[in-house]
Amino acid sequence: MNTLVRSLVVAAMSFGLLTACSGKTGGSASSAEGDMDLGDPKAPVTLVEYASATCVHCARFDKTVFPSLKARYIDTGKVHYVFREFLTPPEQVAAASFVLARCAGKDKYFQVVEAVFRAQDEMFSTGDTRGPLVRIAKSMGMTDEKFQACTSDTAALDALNKRVQWAVDVDKITGTPTFIVNGKTIASGETTLETLAKAIDAAAVAAKK
Numbered sequence: 188m189n190t191l192v193r194s195l196v197v198a199a200m201s202f203g204l205l206t207a208c209s210g211k212t213g214g215s216a217s218s219a220e221g222d223m224d225l226g227d228p229k230a231p232v233t234l235v236e237y238a239s240a241t242c243v244h245c246a247r248f249d250k251t252v253f254p255s256l257k258a259r260y261i262d263t264g265k266v267h268y269v270f271r272e273f274l275t276p277p278e279q280v281a282a283a284s285f286v287l288a289r290c291a292g293k294d295k296y297f298q299v300v301e302a303v304f305r306a307q308d309e310m311f312s313t314g315d316t317r318g319p320l321v322r323i324a325k326s327m328g329m330t331d332e333k334f335q336a337c338t339s340d341t342a343a344l345d346a347l348n349k350r351v352q353w354a355v356d357v358d359k360i361t362g363t364p365t366f367i368v369n370g371k372t373i374a375s376g377e378t379t380l381e382t383l384a385k386a387i388d389a390a391a392v393a394a395k396k
Contacts, residue, residue, distance in 0.1 A: 226261040231394040235367040239275035240284035246304035290337035291327040
């Protein structure tokens with residue numbers, strides 16, 4: 188197991204025991220175990236986004252670009268959207284957030300991730316990262332005890348480790364957000380709807396040939 192990624196998982200495990208806690212790449216459209224997705228899996232275009240719950244650029248994309256992207260391409264059946272988890276500093280907070288989202292259930296996964304994105308400013312400005320996550324957990328019907336058990340679940344954290352290692356080994360991901368359209372990395376970092384639309388439209392045309 189990669190030592191760096193293992194250290195991130197160990198840090199994440201400690202998160203559940205604390206009262207407070209103060210990348211251009213190649214790409215693959217192949218499925219990774221544990222992918223979260225939206226839209227029609229049979230759509231002609233697959234858009235993969237690698238993101239971290241603690242990435243401010245990812246949060247900005249989710250708030251300012253993703254709603255229009257979803258309405259234009261995902262909800263209309265033109266794009267199969269795949270969300271893949273990655274860890275950026277503070278890694279233990281990103282890991283706890285993703286494990287929490289999965290504990291909430293697949294139907295609430297994206298709600299939790301979005302809520303964490305919206306809580307970034309509060310967490311980073313106050314230094315209280317646990318409080319907002321507990322609040323988000325409770326809004327999804329979880330108790331303090333379930334939150335504690337969830338964020339210290341070694342099996343869930345090991346599974347997250349495998350997904351992150353897969354991202355590093357297979358898709359050579361080094362930073363977030365990174366966007367892959369039908370197997371080709373088309374953007375990394377701050378990305379506009381126009382950039383994604385151009386790549387998606389071109390991929391849709393190519394898929395018809």
